[in-house]
Amino acid sequence: GQNIDQPTEMTATEGAIVQINCTYQTSGFNGLFWYQQHAGEAPTFLSYNVLDGLEEKGRFSSFLSRSKGYSYLLLKELQMKDSASYLCAVSVGRAGKSTFGDGTTLTVKP
Amino acid sequence: GAVVSQHPSWVICKSGTSVKIECRSLDFQATTMFWYRQFPKQSLMLMATSNEGSKATYEQGVEKDKFLINHASLTLSTLTVTSAHPEDSSFYICSASATSTDTQYFGPGTRLTVL
Numbered sequence: 163g164q165n166i167d168q169p170t171e172m173t174a175t176e177g178a179i180v181q182i183n184c185t186y187q188t189s190g191f192n193g194l195f196w197y198q199q200h201a202g203e204a205p206t207f208l209s210y211n212v213l214d215g216l217e218e219k220g221r222f223s224s225f226l227s228r229s230k231g232y233s234y235l236l237l238k239e240l241q242m243k244d245s246a247s248y249l250c251a252v253s254v255g256r257a258g259k260s261t262f263g264d265g266t267t268l269t270v271k272p
Numbered sequence: 273g274a275v276v277s278q279h280p281s282w283v284i285c286k287s288g289t290s291v292k293i294e295c296r297s298l299d300f301q302a303t304t305m306f307w308y309r310q311f312p313k314q315s316l317m318l319m320a321t322s323n324e325g326s327k328a329t330y331e332q333g334v335e336k337d338k339f340l341i342n343h344a345s346l347t348l349s350t351l352t353v354t355s356a357h358p359e360d361s362s363f364y365i366c367s368a369s370a371t372s373t374d375t376q377y378f379g380p381g382t383r384l385t386v387l
Contacts, residue, residue: 195375204365204381205316207274249315257321257329258304258369260376264315 166263168250173269174240182235182266184250192253195260196224196235199247208235208248237268245270275299276368278379285356286387292352293382295366301346302368306376307339310363322349356386 165187174180186194193212197205211217211226211233223236237244247265254261275298285291295305304323308316320341322328328341340352349368353360363383367376 204378207375207377210375259318259321260306261318262316
């Protein structure tokens with residue numbers, strides 16, 4: 163099976179920077195996704211990393227190290243609306259199945 | 273782009289009845305669609321992978337006769353929960369991707385409550 167670990171909860175202050183880590187152990191790795199999920203809603207796509215390195219998209223950046231089985235999502239200039247659950251998901255195999263971590267609940271405080 | 277819709281957004285049904293949930297990719301052709309279930313405060317659990325024109329592949333522990341999946345076109349997949357019971361009450365979410373390894377875009381989800 164696939165093992166995906168990410169912290170359960172994090173708290174940060176509005177305007178600050180927060181880094182959410184994700185480690186994984188898997189075979190047949192295709193890539194790693196980050197999704198944002200607000201309570202009661204479906205996940206929304208944030209990023210997809212296939213190659214090693216950092217990809218920046220506005221306030222959000224995502225990093226991947228395939229050799230280390232490690233990724234992080236970096237959120238800058240935090241806003242209250244960023245309070246949500248952040249899901250790390252690994253795509254594996256030809257079928258492209260994604261296995262999700264349990265999610266990290268981020269609370270942004272004023 | 274990459275919009276996925278689900279219908280209905282919520283449904284309440286009596287125990288023993290069947291419920292059909294539709295998942296549509298509105299602006300792209302989805303070779304692969306995935307069906308997930310999410311219980312409160314838990315992560316998404318993949319139920320099955322659906323490829324257009326072929327039988328769905330179910331995850332271990334998911335009853336294929338209870339959760340019927342049809343992917344008859346490149347823009348539509350349906351999940352039918354047959355003989356629903358209260359323990360089937362959950363948030364059902366589909367996702368669609370252009371190819372099996374592309375980004376999955378999620379529908380808004382369907383909240384099922386079985387009385």
